[in-house]
Amino acid sequence: MKLCRLIATAILIVGAPLAVKAAATVSLSTSGGVTFSAGNPSLQPVTPASTSLVATITINGAKSTDTWGLKIRGLNSNFTGSSGLPIPSSNVHWSASASVIDGKGTVTVASGQNLSTTDITVASGLEGNKSPFTVQVIFTFTITNSWTYDADTYLQNLVLTATAN
Numbered sequence: 001m002k003l004c005r006l007i008a009t010a011i012l013i014v015g016a017p018l019a020v021k022a023a024a025t026v027s028l029s030t031s032g033g034v035t036f037s038a039g040n041p042s043l044q045p046v047t048p049a050s051t052s053l054v055a056t057i058t059i060n061g062a063k064s065t066d067t068w069g070l071k072i073r074g075l076n077s078n079f080t081g082s083s084g085l086p087i088p089s090s091n092v093h094w095s096a097s098a099s100v101i102d103g104k105g106t107v108t109v110a111s112g113q114n115l116s117t118t119d120i121t122v123a124s125g126l127e128g129n130k131s132p133f134t135v136q137v138i139f140t141f142t143i144t145n146s147w148t149y150d151a152d153t154y155l156q157n158l159v160l161t162a163t164a165n
Contacts (some may be wrong), residue, residue, distance in 0.1 A: 027154035041145035046093075049141040058134045059164050062103055062127035067122040068164045070137055074115045084150030089115040091144045092156075096137050098123045103133030112140075119161060126162065 035050045056164065059068055078086035095112025105128030110121050127133045 081152035104128035
């Protein structure tokens, strides 16, 4: 595998609540891209990314019986570069961990999966009865290594959708 840089730009979508109540506010911080270092696919079949993606979800007006959720998907089916062949999004695997930063809600994290163009629930839980409710989700990424990847910068947009009901 030659050195490749996969950049995942986050697009945030905040789901509007169905009933009249305070909307979820989603903020996301990233490091500007995810880089996978060059490695011998025979010795390192899976390569970890050098950085993580952090999503922070804040819900004002939290109610203990209401739920929240966070989903992820790739906007396109491939990471594309200027010279190399496209890298299928499904070659990139994500996993996540999460913790409640503020409030008395709960968080459950789904098992990691391959990136897809279909929404996949990453984390969900109850909002709790203390406002604001804030949860932080940390994504880590790996890529299935291959000799066919060219040295290039590959781009992909990630869509994160947060909902509060």
